[in-house]
């Protein structure tokens with residue numbers, strides 16, 4: 077059995093229907109009207125130990141509701157959830173030992189306590205053996221640079237410091253699974269990189285299973301190999317991140333460095349369906365092309381006719397372009413297959 081097994085999971089909320097303003101609130105007291113909202117609508121999912129899974133979707137898609145059911149905070153309306161052999165909402169204490177969670181908007185640390193004391197409390201709550209606690213504290217302090225604020229209370233920390241402390245707190249008891257809900261929201265790039273490195277290291281070296289929900293699509297590109305996209309409570313894609321890129325991210329850019337500045341023969345690059353000169357200065361030229369129409373080798377051979385190429389680099393497309401097109405309804409991942417001929421050329 078997989079570490080996480082979800083079958084036909086649903087969650088329906090009852091939402092009050094009110095007219096706006098005070099009048100609406102008063103009316104609602106006398107004639108209460110509700111509508112049902114299916115936040116999660118028949119999700120099935122299996123996740124193996126050691127996977128790093130991105131769980132993404134537009135606002136209101138049902139991501140947090142799913143994570144809350146996986147972590148035992150919410151009781152499903154129907155369907156089943158099993159996490160490491162335990163039903164999370166029924167065996168919350170057992171489940172708490174298996175999981176760690178970071179919710180970017182909230183902290184699980186005690187607000188007025190110095191960070192180090194919050195950690196000591198967690199050690200007692202989770203009954204973490206002294207040697208494990210010492211080992212993790214030393215490691216996390218180094219990887220997340222915690223020493224600069226370990227003796228400060230949570231309320232005095234910057235957002236980036238607080239997030240690093242929260243990550244350490246979530247992983248202190250060596251959970252098998254960690255749920256990360258927007259772990260880099262609002263952070264500067266240096267802290268984002270540190271956090272991503274830490275998460276990758278825990279996944280790679282400890283085998284910690286990562287379930288990551290984020291709107292920062294660079295997080296997923298950096299950390300995850302598997303992508304699950306949810307929309308209106310249903311899973312619309314579940315597969316490898318690379319497969320999505322290979323199939324749907326059509327554009328590539330090749331940057332060339334030439335031995336001499338261009339000498340007027342650039343007309344060789346015009347009238348070229350599927351390819352455009354994106355940048356041209358001195359000895360540098362960049363060609364953007366649709367790899368379903370033009371092959372990378374054709375781009376290279378055309379540019380070699382302009383002069384001696386001393387170096388070149390191919391920029392891979394970003395997964396965020398593809399996912400945004402899915403959110404905007406332009407792309408249906410399950411419908412399309414890339415044209416095989418051009419893929420083979422690439």
Ligand SMILES: Nc1ncnc2c1ncn2[C@@H]1O[C@H](COP(=O)(O)OP(=O)(O)OP(=O)(O)O)[C@@H](O)[C@H]1O
Pocket residue numbers: 089090091113114115133134135136137138139140141142
């Ligand atoms: N406690 C609740 N009561 C009523 N409706 C709720 C409740 N929690 C969530 N919902 C509704 O369920 C739907 C899914 O919400 P959810 O928070 O799971 O989405 P999400 O994908 O996490 O969105 P976001 O990216 O904005 O965080 C939304 O329409 C939301 O309004």
